[in-house]
Amino acid sequence: MAIRVKVIGSPSEKLVEHREGMTVGDVLRELGLLSSEYVVARNGRVVAEDEPVEDGDEIVLYPVVSGG
Template sequence: MAVRVRILGQGERLVEHRRGMTVGDVLRELGLLSNEYVVARRGRVVTEDEHVEDGDELILYPVVSGG
């Protein structure tokens, strides 16, 4: 099965789930940098070293910075 990734303002993507896969693995698979997004799963913020499960949905919130 897959992990569904919703990137706010950029749509949805699917990443094929692999056993032992982490949030960081999902981001790398999509060519994204972890310091550019806040990642949420099931309503809470998660770190890149947390494991994802088959069928999970991750929501990525782009980090906005500036002055």
């Protein structure tokens, strides 16, 4: 099974194949994304990049916006 990844502001969902011991950070790296650029929610709960992921999880990435 896979992990579904949705980036807010992007129309498409991505699928990442789950591997044993995988973390949120591993998912981001597999997609070529930096954790410092997103707030990450796993199954509706904000998590850190060292949070383990499971088969069938849904990860939503909220881009960090800064400026003035």
